[in-house]
Amino acid sequence: MPPNVAPYRGLTVVNASRGLAGATTAQLLAGLGARVIRVEEPARGQEPSPSRSVVNGWDRDGDLFMHFGRGSESIVLDLDAADGRTALARLAAKAQVVIEDEQPKDPRGVRAALRSARVGDAAFTLASITPFGLSGPWMDLPASELILFAMSGLMAHVGEPTGEPVQVPGWMVQGHVGLAAFTGIASTLPIDGGPVTSHDLDIASVEVLHNSNPHAIADYHYKGAVQHRQGSRGIDGYPWTVIPCKDGFVGIIVPQTRWDIFALWMDRPDLITDPKFSDRLGRRQHPDELDVIMIDWASHLTKAELYVGGQERGLPFGAVFTVADSLDSPQLAERHFFGLAEDGRTKLAGLPFRLGAVRPTVGHAPTLGEQGAKIASEFGLTAGKGA
Known part of the structure; x- marks a missing residue:
């Protein structure tokens, strides 16, 4: 990748998150030249080689991992074990960005292990992605794509006027949160080649979605107006x-x-x-x-x-x-939006930006622990430390 399209070349990112939001963030950083090390957990005897680093049981051989796993190296660490968390902290100490999405009171203490890595000259941005944030009465509540969309207030506006609220399809919530996390991380990084300093980013998914609904919030608080579901009909005019x-x-x-x-x-x-x-x-x-x-x-x-x-x-x-229309779109084709998976035939969506005339590419999704031995040697990890 040419230097002018790799502004984050030399940046090391440790992605210890399990969800698609963290994977989105990591892939965007990789697209801008960062080295991303994906920390994955043991398959624990399940087939076919599933990864707990992919949300809700999506297996590594499926389409989601084929897309979201791109741009990363993979190392396996057992974060249920103290040795694995120690190894993770050693990785983090040599990184500039760490992404994680542990629930605030998860007994494993992954976040605490990461914060403990900031000793001596070690400094990095720790981006914590959770449903409701690291504080507040809801901080320990689990949530899914549907729950977050519902509790953000956005779902109340989607659907037909006489019907129930409707969830948006796909993984739009996770993708939106991942973009917000990427923006937050980018704001903490030095722009003049100066030293990296430590920052804690607390990314609450439901707050990201509330931030996407400013008109309804302001309309209600300022005017007392309540926006109702309109189906596909616009509010201000017709047709x-x-x-x-x-x-x-x-x-x-x-x-x-x-x-x-x-x-x-x-x-x-x-x-x-x-x-x-x-x-x-x-x-x-x-x-x-x-x-x-x-x-x-x-x-x-x-x-x-x-x-x-x-x-x-x-x-x-x-x-x-339709999806077929998108794949055949001359606009997307001219801008080289789609790339091919490692099999040489499966089209995958590209990164959502170009730098000048170049759309960055991020390679293929790694096999489980594909670069583990290399990473362990480089960072001084041993098999006894969960590598």
């Missing part, structure tokens, strides 16, 4: 929605200044002067009637035709992509 079309779905937004253009495109000039639809207030009061008109029109067009036609008319339309 702002998702409708079915000939081969899928399309998201459409029609500003008031472009309403005439949209009505003519639908071959419905009468909508320009009809008081039910001629202005934003009228359309907000009659969305169901307008939906019938728009859906009938869109049923004869593909999502590609709607997307291109809308953009050509200055209307911010967007096709609802």
Whole structure:
């Protein structure tokens, strides 16, 4: 990797976290040139070679580890044993960043072992990722993706008005928290080549999500207004929605200044002067009637035709992509977003940034303990110390 796209070259990161948030953070640091050492725990006789470092039983041979394991070296340490925690502390003492996600009162004391490594000249940023933070009445409560999304207040706004709140799919919460942890770590690192100093980052996942919901919080506290679930309909104007079309779905937004253009495109000039639809207030009061008109029109067009036609008319339309659509996207292809796994055929999402014209790459996911002997020798660890 050229130096100009590796600003963290020379930085050593120890990733002792088990979840996908920590893995996201570590991979971003690796993409910027850092050396990431992933501390994994013994397979403990399970097959096929599962890792407790991957959340909720995802095995190392699955798609998640194929993606999130990239960019790391792997060493196996038994953190249930005192020798393993001692070895972890010795690793941390020679690193500049350490990531962990132990629950605040976990009896193993991994976090305490890491803090004990700060002796003499040893200094590093310790990023602790937990559901609710390292203090407060909820600090020891376990949580999942669903629970965090629910308790952040965000879930209350997702779903149809007459239905129950809905969770967002995928691992968006963990990814969002990982990005926040990366930002926090980056803010602690010297920008002028100066010495690294010790910092403790307390990253509460639920606070990251609350920070992503500022409008609803301010609206309620300042105005006393409560935002309700709107489904795919926008709050401030209409059309702002998702409708079915000939081969899928399309998201459409029609500003008031472009309403005439949209009505003519639908071959419905009468909508320009009809008081039910001629202005934003009228359309907000009659969305169901307008939906019938728009859906009938869109049923004869593909999502590609709607997307291109809308953009050509200055209307911010967007096709609802499937995974297959994303993999075939000419935009993502031109920017070299997807890379290939070690098998040479499986496409994996790339890092979410480019430096200049270069998208950093992070290599393949390691096998369990693949670099263990090398790391143990380099850091002065022995088999008796959990390596």
